[in-house]
Amino acid sequence: MSTESFPELEFERARLTRARACRDSMIDRLGTVDPSSAADEITSEYIEMTVWEALDSLRSPGAGDFFGRIDEPSPTTGESEEWYIGRRHIEDERGDPVVVDWRAPISAPFYRATAIDPLGVTFRRRFTLSEGEMTAYLDEHLDDPDADGSVAAGIPDPVLAEIGAERSGAMREIVATIQGEQDIVIRADIDQALIVQGGPGTGKTAVALHRAAFLLFEHRARLARDGVLVVGPNQAFLDYISNVLPSLGEKAVRQCTALDLCIPKVEVTGIDEPEAARWKGSAERLAEIEERALAAIQPPDDDVVVPLGARKFTFEASLIAEWIETAKDGIVPINQRRERLRVLAQQELRRRCNGDDRWREAGPLKTALNKCWPTQKPVKLVDQYLDGPRGKKRAWTPADQFLVDEANTLLNGTPFTYAHVVVDEAQDQSAVALRVIGRRSPAGSLTLVGDVAQSTTPAGQERWADVFAHLGSGRSGAGVDGTIADLTIGYRVPEPILTVANRLLPLTGVDATPSRSVRVDGEAPSWRHTSPDELPSAVAATVRDVKHRHRLTGLVAPVELHDSIGAALAEVGLVAVDHVHELGHDDVPIFTAEAVKGLEFDGVVVAEPHTILDATPATRGARLLYVAMTRAVQELAFVTSGDKPAVIDVG
Numbered sequence: 001m002s003t004e005s006f007p008e009l010e011f012e013r014a015r016l017t018r019a020r021a022c023r024d025s026m027i028d029r030l031g032t033v034d035p036s037s038a039a040d041e042i043t044s045e046y047i048e049m050t051v052w053e054a055l056d057s058l059r060s061p062g063a064g065d066f067f068g069r070i071d072e073p074s075p076t077t078g079e080s081e082e083w084y085i086g087r088r089h090i091e092d093e094r095g096d097p098v099v100v101d102w103r104a105p106i107s108a109p110f111y112r113a114t115a116i117d118p119l120g121v122t123f124r125r126r127f128t129l130s131e132g133e134m135t136a137y138l139d140e141h142l143d144d145p146d147a148d149g150s151v152a153a154g155i156p157d158p159v160l161a162e163i164g165a166e167r168s169g170a171m172r173e174i175v176a177t178i179q180g181e182q183d184i185v186i187r188a189d190i191d192q193a194l195i196v197q198g199g200p201g202t203g204k205t206a207v208a209l210h211r212a213a214f215l216l217f218e219h220r221a222r223l224a225r226d227g228v229l230v231v232g233p234n235q236a237f238l239d240y241i242s243n244v245l246p247s248l249g250e251k252a253v254r255q256c257t258a259l260d261l262c263i264p265k266v267e268v269t270g271i272d273e274p275e276a277a278r279w280k281g282s283a284e285r286l287a288e289i290e291e292r293a294l295a296a297i298q299p300p301d302d303d304v305v306v307p308l309g310a311r312k313f314t315f316e317a318s319l320i321a322e323w324i325e326t327a328k329d330g331i332v333p334i335n336q337r338r339e340r341l342r343v344l345a346q347q348e349l350r351r352r353c354n355g356d357d358r359w360r361e362a363g364p365l366k367t368a369l370n371k372c373w374p375t376q377k378p379v380k381l382v383d384q385y386l387d388g389p390r391g392k393k394r395a396w397t398p399a400d401q402f403l404v405d406e407a408n409t410l411l412n413g414t415p416f417t418y419a420h421v422v423v424d425e426a427q428d429q430s431a432v433a434l435r436v437i438g439r440r441s442p443a444g445s446l447t448l449v450g451d452v453a454q455s456t457t458p459a460g461q462e463r464w465a466d467v468f469a470h471l472g473s474g475r476s477g478a479g480v481d482g483t484i485a486d487l488t489i490g491y492r493v494p495e496p497i498l499t500v501a502n503r504l505l506p507l508t509g510v511d512a513t514p515s516r517s518v519r520v521d522g523e524a525p526s527w528r529h530t531s532p533d534e535l536p537s538a539v540a541a542t543v544r545d546v547k548h549r550h551r552l553t554g555l556v557a558p559v560e561l562h563d564s565i566g567a568a569l570a571e572v573g574l575v576a577v578d579h580v581h582e583l584g585h586d587d588v589p590i591f592t593a594e595a596v597k598g599l600e601f602d603g604v605v606v607a608e609p610h611t612i613l614d615a616t617p618a619t620r621g622a623r624l625l626y627v628a629m630t631r632a633v634q635e636l637a638f639v640t641s642g643d644k645p646a647v648i649d650v651g
């Protein structure tokens with residue numbers, strides 16, 4: 001690129017060189033820190049750890065670079081100040097900032113300033129770096145929008161180019177191109193349950209992960225101590241997002257599924273029928289399990305006689321029943337409430353023994369009380385609640401496992417909590433699963449992102465307003481405080497595909513606003529008709545064609561076709577795989593519409609869309625096809641042996 005089009009390119013390149021040199025000096029300075037000179041071992045360990053983390057962060061790719069610049073008048077002198085925005089904070093030898101961290105408050109206007117509301121920014125510059133070299137920049141004069149057309153034109157071309165760039169199969173960070181409505185969500189207050197509703201490709205996953213990184217920056221001490229948890233729907237999805245937080249410099253975040261959180265573990269081998277999953281996932285189960293746990297605590301049938309030396313003490317069944325009632329009425333976990341019963345019994349014994357130390361030997365009373373109030377085990381409690389066939393081993397299902405976690409909390413308390421919890425594809429969690437997640441953040445500090453139009457599990461959520469109640473971790477039934485934010489602009493799916501997919505929305509049975517795409521170019525979905533016999537080979541041929549144009553090509557098909565399509569793919573030299581990380585050249589990820597959620601591919605082939613649409617209930621079919629169609633970044637091809645569903649037939 002010629003420097004003529006970019007008169008300040010040399011100047012900015014020199015700034016970049018200086019930023020990198022300052023980064024190198026920071027690394028050198030950190031290298032000279034000697035933790036062993038600290039006053040004590042704990043301080044020394046702390047220093048060693050802090051230095052190690054800082055070095056690791058500064059050595060990560062792009063750490064010394066910046067991607068943006070904003071100019072604004074200094075609040076004190078009024079003179080124009082320039083701020084360079086990058087992935088890490090870089091300072092010079094005197095400690096003056098050379099690059100500010102994208103998460104610092106000073107960086108927010110870089111993302112949010114518009115011609116209408118410039119937020120004090122007079123000028124914004126976005127840099128293009130290619131293989132480490134600065135090749136171009138784009139200017140916006142926010143104090144004089146007529147000076148260039150780009151501000152008024154919406155999203156600038158380099159940003160669009162970045163958004164439409166070929167995918168690698170792993171999700172990437174988007175710090176250089178975060179958009180205004182996304183930035184507002186990323187920097188929202190930590191002390192709340194924030195629910196983010198947005199159509200496919202509006203950046204919910206990206207925003208949720210960048211929010212985690214932002215909160216770790218903004219509340220470092222609190223979050224480093226108590227940890228951050230990211231909950232995703234399945235392992236393929238967790239693999240897909242696994243690099244984003246480390247590349248943002250945050251390595252100590254736990255990423256797992258809601259099922260992984262459950263304690264104690266049962267061996268999950270079964271799958272529930274939808275009706276059973278719905279029943280087990282519903283919030284009503286909780287009260288019933290509690291009722292059952294409390295019903296297991298019963299007063300004795302007879303009075304309890306305790307011989308102590310030559311004397312006998314009789315404890316009336318009615319008295320013990322009174323103690324039990326008092327002890328039951330606590331707020332601590334049920335197994336711990338028994339302690340109160342023990343105290344009440346001891347007090348009475350002591351009183352009756354009147355100074356005789358042998359009250360401690362009242363074994364029969366202890367035995368009787370243990371029988372009345374046994375220590376209950378969560379797995380057994382749920383097994384009995386579900387009324388398993390006696391003697392037959394239960395094939396535990398995911399929904400059962402969530403109930404076991406609920407029972408464990410009821411009986412023993414919550415085992416492990418986090419300072420902040422992020423949940424992706426939150427619409428698919430049942431009420432019981434949301435409680436499992438919610439109690440991992442007793443302070444109610446959560447970010448849930450999802451799309452009710454993509455809710456396809458039997459006990460999933462269809463109205464976000466209901467979700468706050470489920471997230472309440474206490475037994476009082478009170479929910480958590482929170483807000484619902486919307487993301488409306490899509491960055492994945494090209495407009496010609498999104499327009500067709502949005503036609504399914506009225507059939508989804510939920511109240512979801514169609515998102516619009518920033519990516520106006522592209523083709524409407526293509527169709528290939530074939531016979532049922534030829535379907536696998538037609539799918540394989542289509543995949544091969546699409547894969548010529550887009551290396552990252554994914555396939556969505558009903559599960560019963562996976563084997564035959566896999567065999568047909570093998571015949572054309574392609575390999576069906578069920579993951580998206582570390583893909584080989586000839587690998588073709590194949591998923592059901594349910595499992596492809598959250599993922600994306602440059603090219604997407606959907607087999608037998610009418611079968612996907614025919615799922616029951618009809619709203620679920622529409623949601624599944626909506627999910628499948630909205631995975632495409634560049635191209636969508638249907639292959640079918642059936643009718644073209646009228647709803648997506650645009651002629």
Ligand SMILES: Nc1ncnc2c1ncn2[C@@H]1O[C@H](COP(=O)(O)OP(=O)(O)OP(=O)(O)O)[C@@H](O)[C@H]1O
Pocket residue numbers: 162163172174177178179182198199200201202203204205206207451454491492597598599600630
């Ligand atoms: N501001 C942005 N700059 C660049 N790319 C972006 C931006 N926002 C989103 N993207 C990209 O758009 C794609 C879709 O984002 P993401 O997967 O976060 O959307 P989503 O709302 O979670 O979608 P779904 O509902 O399908 O799960 C991703 O490739 C993401 O990197």
